[in-house]
Amino acid sequence: MRTPKKERISLGRSVTSSDDANDEYEMFAKYYDIWYEDFTDDVEFYKQMAEATGGPVLECMCGTGRVLVPLAKEGLEIAGFDLSYAMLDKLTVKLEMLDEESQKRVHIGHADIRDFVCDRKFKLIIIPFNSFLHLLETDDQEAALKNAVDHLEEDGRLIMSIFNPKLDRPENVVRHRGTRVMKHGEIISRFESQTFDHVNQSTTTTYFFDISRQDKELRRVTTTTTLRYIFHKEAIELMSRCGLEVVDTFGDYMQGPFGSKSEIMVMVARKSR
């Protein structure tokens, strides 16, 4: 684990881009929205939660703003940060297209969840879409959650959504995950294959993007991501060590019950009393 720097993030209307050789999402950023912009199942859920807690909302690891932008459009005051300049560049472009009033409600910054410091506290902190699983070591997970708790209002809520581990998934099977035809004529097919390291509770996915155009040769872009999978009880205990009490776990974004067969676990926590 790195020694936390406790750098203050300056949340503003945009982030000044910078090169970062360690940016895990550098390659993915270009394709992220093509594949995930249509995934909106969780947006309504976070909106309802934000209406229940009141704002302001903080989205940790906000990426290209898949969740943050629609919440801002709904009139919520929301801040977000991410470690990837490439992802934040995409978000900045989207924010520039918002109306002036929505723009005033959004603040974004470049930061690491393990050591961000922000001048204000939040009623709702969200960590959507498996982002938390990017933290591979327990020390990193604890640093991130303790840091988030420091930014949570006394009566606030923290929500984390992660997949429910399935240990029998096949390894090294290349699966076609879909094809998109872009406006400018490119056809992009996405393939994925997964490996597991069950000793370290991690899974590495290799993404292959095959890009073709009638007048050009086929091009393949490859990128990998490793996630640390976490079991439900483990997550409850982790949160408890970090000053959080889990008050609900849902098995979907309609707030259905969580069970062993659920695909995801959506955990809602408050500060321990």
Ligand SMILES: C[S@@+](CC[C@H](N)C(=O)[O-])C[C@H]1O[C@@H](n2cnc3c(N)ncnc32)[C@H](O)[C@@H]1O
């Ligand atoms: C799966 S994407 C999710 C983005 C967005 N929250 C969404 O729901 O679409 C995970 C994001 O976590 C970011 N990330 C990974 N490690 C991080 C860290 N230590 N601190 C902050 N952001 C991080 C990545 O750059 C990426 O944008």
